[in-house]
Amino acid sequence: MIEVKDAVKRFLDTNVLDHVDLVIERGDKIALMGPNGAGKTTLVRSILGFYHLDSGKIEVEGYDPIKNRVKVLEKISFIPQTPPPIKLSLTELLEYVSKSTGTKEEDIKEEAKRMDLDISKNLAKPFFKLSGGMKQKLLIAIALAKRSDILIFDEPTANLDPKAREKFYHLLSELPQEVSTLFITHRIEEVEGLINRKIYMDLGKVVEDERL
Amino acid sequence: MKNLLLMAKLDIKESARSRWFFVYLLVFGGLMALFFITGITDSVVMGFTGLSRLLLVYMQVTIVILPIFILITTVKSISGDRESAILEYMLSFPVSLKDYYWGKMLGRFVIVFTPVFLALLMGVVYGVIKGGELPWKMLLVYSALLLSLCAVFLGIAFFISTLVKSHDVALGASFVVWITLLAFIDIALIGLMLQNRWDDNFIITLALLNPMEVFRVGAISLFDPELTVMGPVAYFLLDTFGHTLFLVYAVLYPIFLGAVFAFLGYYAFRKKDLL
Ligand SMILES: Nc1ncnc2c1ncn2[C@@H]1O[C@H](COP(=O)(O)OP(=O)(O)OP(=O)(O)O)[C@@H](O)[C@H]1O
Ligand SMILES: [Mg+2]
Numbered sequence: 001m002i003e004v005k006d007a008v009k010r011f012l013d014t015n016v017l018d019h020v021d022l023v024i025e026r027g028d029k030i031a032l033m034g035p036n037g038a039g040k041t042t043l044v045r046s047i048l049g050f051y052h053l054d055s056g057k058i059e060v061e062g063y064d065p066i067k068n069r070v071k072v073l074e075k076i077s078f079i080p081q082t083p084p085p086i087k088l089s090l091t092e093l094l095e096y097v098s099k100s101t102g103t104k105e106e107d108i109k110e111e112a113k114r115m116d117l118d119i120s121k122n123l124a125k126p127f128f129k130l131s132g133g134m135k136q137k138l139l140i141a142i143a144l145a146k147r148s149d150i151l152i153f154d155e156p157t158a159n160l161d162p163k164a165r166e167k168f169y170h171l172l173s174e175l176p177q178e179v180s181t182l183f184i185t186h187r188i189e190e191v192e193g194l195i196n197r198k199i200y201m202d203l204g205k206v207v208e209d210e211r212l
Numbered sequence: 213m214k215n216l217l218l219m220a221k222l223d224i225k226e227s228a229r230s231r232w233f234f235v236y237l238l239v240f241g242g243l244m245a246l247f248f249i250t251g252i253t254d255s256v257v258m259g260f261t262g263l264s265r266l267l268l269v270y271m272q273v274t275i276v277i278l279p280i281f282i283l284i285t286t287v288k289s290i291s292g293d294r295e296s297a298i299l300e301y302m303l304s305f306p307v308s309l310k311d312y313y314w315g316k317m318l319g320r321f322v323i324v325f326t327p328v329f330l331a332l333l334m335g336v337v338y339g340v341i342k343g344g345e346l347p348w349k350m351l352l353v354y355s356a357l358l359l360s361l362c363a364v365f366l367g368i369a370f371f372i373s374t375l376v377k378s379h380d381v382a383l384g385a386s387f388v389v390w391i392t393l394l395a396f397i398d399i400a401l402i403g404l405m406l407q408n409r410w411d412d413n414f415i416i417t418l419a420l421l422n423p424m425e426v427f428r429v430g431a432i433s434l435f436d437p438e439l440t441v442m443g444p445v446a447y448f449l450l451d452t453f454g455h456t457l458f459l460v461y462a463v464l465y466p467i468f469l470g471a472v473f474a475f476l477g478y479y480a481f482r483k484k485d486l487l
Contacts, residue, residue, distance in 0.1 A: 073306040
């Protein structure tokens, strides 16, 4: 599904991605780990087409994330490391998501309910005024409702209370077998039951890649 | 195209709620109201009829404040979203960069143009109610000039916004652009001319390249040169090119310049890292 070939990304003369090779297959459930600054977020952002690589290439189902960003992003759901302070109201955000991806707003509301988030009361509120946990829940609901082939989460549970975290992991365990997930996480014990592959990065390199 | 309009619509909604837009409305609406109260329309000074005088004063003030307003509110549209990671999330959806960039631009255009245009209309309506004649030509020309002034500074603002990674630098850059262009409208040019250190052709070229000066001369060109205190550069330009030709230039050149900057910004947006 995702193929990273000899990818190099340099920031200020350091190789933040240092000749990374990685193939993610359909159904892979990956925990991506590594110390702060290892390059995890950079790798994910490159897959999403935010960064132009200095050399090497990335393909998602054969598409280049920069030249074919729409094709690539149709297949991916992404949750960032921290919820961004989006000024759109929830109604507008849902409109953006549904019109750009073809997801039904109903489905998002449904997923939100499953995360114990009732958005009907907050529809007129700007997104950034929700509580940290509510924001995260909504982003999760959007990501799941999109029914993507690939889910990429950059530490998605940081703001969630233990109950919400449980819930989230439960929803993930219900995902279809063929969906690939990539978690960036520092707490491996939490996702232990959800993954079948562990990748460890350090200093811009993949240093360990273990299938369970 | 569908997503382009979606981006435009969402940007309009978001801006319309924002504090800066409120201030913007207040400034231009208030400006017109102030003109009414101070009675600029009532007097007939130096051959101006009340209404055209009102509109000219409005345009004169607009030259100074509209560009800086557009610049400081618009440069943060992309650089600010980038800094706060909003861009990272919004662009993780399957929207092409083309739709995103031009949609934002279209939305911004509507947001900055509508208030200045409405204030102009407000002035005309007020003047006509007070018994003036409807100045068709003036309304048309001034609307076109306002539109092209909005276009050029939006283009420049988007260019800065995509090129610069931090919001503070973007603000600083817009301020420099504004001050520079402002410094080179007629008054400063006269100073240069008087010093006689610069070739006249060079000064005329500077004037023709500066969208703010072009706007100013365009606005003033509707008046009889004998009656107005327009400054030697403006006089020279109108005398050389003729009023009609100059007006066409005054409307088209800023739009062209704005488009060039907008496309350069778009190019940078596509070719550089998004975050
Ligand atoms: N846009 C950028 N410009 C310059 N340097 C950057 C940029 N983005 C990341 N870096 C640098 O690249 C390195 C890797 O950053 P990255 O965010 O990928 O780390 P990470 O593995 O996600 O870390 P964390 O666990 O803290 O989230 C860091 O040293 C960071 O300072
Ligand atoms: Mg990170």
